[in-house]
Amino acid sequence: MEETWKAVDEYFEEKLKTTDDTMDHILKETDDAGMRQIEVSKAHGKMLYLMAKMVDAKSILEIGTLGGFSTVWLARALPEDGRMATIEADPNHAEVARRNIASAALAAPVDVIEGQALDRLPKLMERGYSRFDLIFIDADKENNVEYLKWALKFSNKGSVIIVDNVVRQGRIIDDTEEKAIPYIRQMFDMLEHDGRIESTAIQTVGQKGYDGFLMGVVK
Numbered sequence: 323m324e325e326t327w328k329a330v331d332e333y334f335e336e337k338l339k340t341t342d343d344t345m346d347h348i349l350k351e352t353d354d355a356g357m358r359q360i361e362v363s364k365a366h367g368k369m370l371y372l373m374a375k376m377v378d379a380k381s382i383l384e385i386g387t388l389g390g391f392s393t394v395w396l397a398r399a400l401p402e403d404g405r406m407a408t409i410e411a412d413p414n415h416a417e418v419a420r421r422n423i424a425s426a427a428l429a430a431p432v433d434v435i436e437g438q439a440l441d442r443l444p445k446l447m448e449r450g451y452s453r454f455d456l457i458f459i460d461a462d463k464e465n466n467v468e469y470l471k472w473a474l475k476f477s478n479k480g481s482v483i484i485v486d487n488v489v490r491q492g493r494i495i496d497d498t499e500e501k502a503i504p505y506i507r508q509m510f511d512m513l514e515h516d517g518r519i520e521s522t523a524i525q526t527v528g529q530k531g532y533d534g535f536l537m538g539v540v541k
C-alpha cells in the first residue's frame with residue numbers, strides 16, 4: 323500500500339506542482355547536511371502554504387525548523403510587510419535553515435531563533451512579536467501541551483494552530499512504548515475541555531507514511 327501512497331504523491335507533485343527547484347534544493351541541502359528526513363511531505367508543505375494564504379496571514383510562528391522546508395512553504399504566503407519566526411534547538415539545523423531560507427528569495431523576513439522553544443517562547447515579546455495569524459507546532463512532541471498553551475497566548479480570534487504528527491501510524495490510540503504518545507494524548511485531553519479553540523485532526527498517508535495533523539481555529 324505504501325508504494326501506492328508514494329506513487330499518488332508523485333502524481334500530485336506533477337499535476338499540482340507540490341514542489342519546485344527551490345523546495346528540491348532545500349531538501350537536498352538538508353539531506354546533504356546529514357539531517358533526518360523528518361520534514362513534512364511536499365503535499366503537506368504546500369498545504370501549509372495554502373492554509374496561510376486562506377487566512378491571509380501576516381505573521382507566522384513555527385516551533386521546530388529542521389532545515390527550513392516547512393518554514394519556506396509557510397513564509398511564501400506572507401506579504402512583504404509580513405513576518406515569521408521559527409524556533410530551532412539544534413544550532414546545526416538552524417544554520418542549514420538560515421542558508422536555505424536565504425536561497426528562497428522570500429518577500430517577508432524570517433527570524434530563525436536558536437534555542438529550546440520553551441526558553442525562547444516567553445521572550446518573543448522582546449523581539450516585537452505579540453500575536454500570530456498561524457502557528458505551526460512541529461518539534462519535540464513531549465512538549466505539545468506547553469506549545470499549545472503558548473500558541474493560544476499568541477493567538478487572536480481566527481488564528482490557526484496546526485500540530486504535526488498526532489497519529490503516528492495509529493499509535494495514538496494504542497498502548498505503546500512510544501515515549502511521545504502520552505504527551506500527545508495530554509494535548510487531546512486539553513482540547514477536549516478547552517473552549518478557546520475549535521479543532522479537528524486529519525489522518526494522512528503519502529510519501530511520509532501514515533500519520534496526521536491537528537488543526538484548529540481560535541474562537
Ligand code: SAM
Nearest residue numbers: 361362386388391392410411438439460461462
Ligand atoms: N517543521 C520542519 C519541516 O517540516 O520542515 C520539521 C521539524 S522536525 C520534525 C523537528 C525539529 O524540532 C528538529 O529540527 C529538532 O531539532 C527541533 N526541536 C526538537 N526539540 C526542540 C525544542 N525543545 N525546541 C526547539 N526545537 C526543537
